[in-house]
Amino acid sequence: MPLSLDAPPIHSGDGALSPCPGLVDAARRVGALAAQHAAEADSRDCAPEAGLAALAEAGLLLAPASPRFGGHGMGSIPGLDLTTYYTLREVGRGSLPLGRLYEGHINALVLIETYGTDEQRRRAAADARAGHLFGVWNTEIPSEAVHLHPLPGGRVRLEGAKVFCSGAGRVTRAIVPGSLPDGERQMVLVPMDSVEARADPSWWRAEGMPASQSGRVEFSGVTLDPAGVLGTPGDYTRQPLFTVGAVRFAAFQLGGALALGQAAAMHLRALKRTRHPVQQIRMGEVAIALETGDLWLRGMARLAHSSAS
Numbered sequence: 001m002p003l004s005l006d007a008p009p010i011h012s013g014d015g016a017l018s019p020c021p022g023l024v025d026a027a028r029r030v031g032a033l034a035a036q037h038a039a040e041a042d043s044r045d046c047a048p049e050a051g052l053a054a055l056a057e058a059g060l061l062l063a064p065a066s067p068r069f070g071g072h073g074m075g076s077i078p079g080l081d082l083t084t085y086y087t088l089r090e091v092g093r094g095s096l097p098l099g100r101l102y103e104g105h106i107n108a109l110v111l112i113e114t115y116g117t118d119e120q121r122r123r124a125a126a127d128a129r130a131g132h133l134f135g136v137w138n139t140e141i142p143s144e145a146v147h148l149h150p151l152p153g154g155r156v157r158l159e160g161a162k163v164f165c166s167g168a169g170r171v172t173r174a175i176v177p178g179s180l181p182d183g184e185r186q187m188v189l190v191p192m193d194s195v196e197a198r199a200d201p202s203w204w205r206a207e208g209m210p211a212s213q214s215g216r217v218e219f220s221g222v223t224l225d226p227a228g229v230l231g232t233p234g235d236y237t238r239q240p241l242f243t244v245g246a247v248r249f250a251a252f253q254l255g256g257a258l259a260l261g262q263a264a265a266m267h268l269r270a271l272k273r274t275r276h277p278v279q280q281i282r283m284g285e286v287a288i289a290l291e292t293g294d295l296w297l298r299g300m301a302r303l304a305h306s307s308a309s
Contacts, residue, residue, distance in 0.1 A: 020083040023072065026058040027087040031094025031255070038095055047170040048211045051091075051098035056131045060087070060102070064109035069125030075110040075248075081301035085251040089297070092252025093259050097211035099252030101133065101167050107245055108134035108175045111187065114241060115231030120189070127173055135171035137162040137217060138236070146178035146219055148186055154226035156188060158219040168199040168215035176219065177236045184233035188224055195222045240304075247300045254293040261286045 034051035055061050065071025075084045084106065092099030105128075112124045128134065139162060140146055146160035158178060165174070172193045177185050190197065201213035236242070265283060268274050 020072070020074075020080065023060070023063055023074065023083055024086045024090060026060055027090035028093075030054040030058055030060065030098075031090045031092070034091070034095035034098045035093075035259070042211060046211065047101065047167065047213055048095055048098040051095050052101070052133060052170075055091075055098075055102060060091075061105065061131065061133070062125065062128045063087075064106045064113070065125035065128055066113055066121055069122055070129060071109075071125055073113070075106045076113045081304045082298065084248065085297045085301060088248055088251035089255040089258070092255030094255070095211075096252065096256040097209055099255060100209065100212045100214070101135070101170070103248045103252050104135040104166050104171070105133055106248060107136045108173065110241070110245065111136065111175055111236070112189070112230065115187070115235045120227070120230065124173070132172045133167060133170060134173040134175070135165070135167045136175045137165040138177050139164045146176060148178040148180050148188065150180070151223070154229070156224050156229060158188070158190075158222040158224070160220060161216055161218045163216045164204060164214050165199070165217045166212045166214040168203075168213050168217050169201045170213055174217075175230060180233060185236055186233045187230040187236050188228050189230045190219070190222065190224065190228065195224075197222055244300070244304050247297065247304075250293070251297055254290070254297065257293065258290055261290055 030051060033054050034048055037048065037050040040050075062070055063072045063074045064076065065073070066076070067073050072080065072083075074080050074087065088099060088103055088106070091102050109124060109128065112120055116124070124134070140160065141163060144161045146158060146162060149157045149159065151157055158176070160178070162176060165171075172191065174190045174192050175187055176190050177187050180186050192199075198218040199215060200217070201215040203215035206214070261283075264286065265274075268276075268279055268283065273279050
């Protein structure tokens with residue numbers, strides 16, 4: 001029997017956890033387009049622009065925003081967890097760099113929806129609708145960690161840098177957690193297109209992910225008004241959102257694994273070795289691992305749904 005390795009199916013038997021087909025189908029189309037442009041986007045000098053434009057056109061940049069402001073609440077509303085995971089899976093299947101950027105975008109809008117003011121939510125939705133790319137940049141080297149210095153009138157000045165900032169040079173709305181004088185961690189929302197932060201997308205040199213532009217960003221001297229302060233101290237690492245959110249990484253990475261598995265299967269078909277028993281064992285193990293990943297994501301969606309109910 002010829003070897004077949006397809007994507008794990010999108011099941012629909014979980015009632016409230018059934019994925020929203022419109023969003024997942026749109027993500028599948030975006031992923032397919034991004035895959036077509038993968039070679040031209042394989043550079044630290046440019047983000048996967050074709051894929052980002054397709055995300056905006058399909059309404060997927062706006063999808064994580066609150067329904068009150070035109071979005072779907074993807075990532076925030078209980079019951080849409082499976083939609084979030086499968087949407088990321090399909091985007092990552094077409095392009096891991098695009099999946100990485102989109103995951104950060106969803107993460108940022110979820111944090112704004114959860115901890116922001118109504119005005120911050122409204123503004124974020126308007127920016128997402130206009131095509132702005134959001135991100136969350138938290139990792140830092142201890143010797144140059146970001147510190148927040150309160151100023152009169154509720155303003156705040158940033159000092160320090162973040163690293164592994166996916167979308168450095170492309171993200172226009174970045175959530176940046178920093179340390180207050182008392183040691184508490186506070187999030188701020190930085191409009192990267194209107195401040196003098198210095199981005200170096202070439203800082204991280206990882207094979208296969210240069211287009212994610214995960215570099216270093218220097219924030220020293222950036223000053224924000226009170227509207228740039230997001231939530232209260234400690235919100236960024238508040239549970240269960242902090243841990244549950246990490247599942248999104250696995251979702252787009254599963255998409256990349258699916259693409260690799262399919263590429264291997266196509267190679268074996270071209271060599272006419274799909275009936276070789278050793279190759280069937282190997283690819284059977286790959287198929288089992290991919291299905292296991294799919295079941296794991298579904299299990300996490302159930303847990304997230306039950307914890308929010």
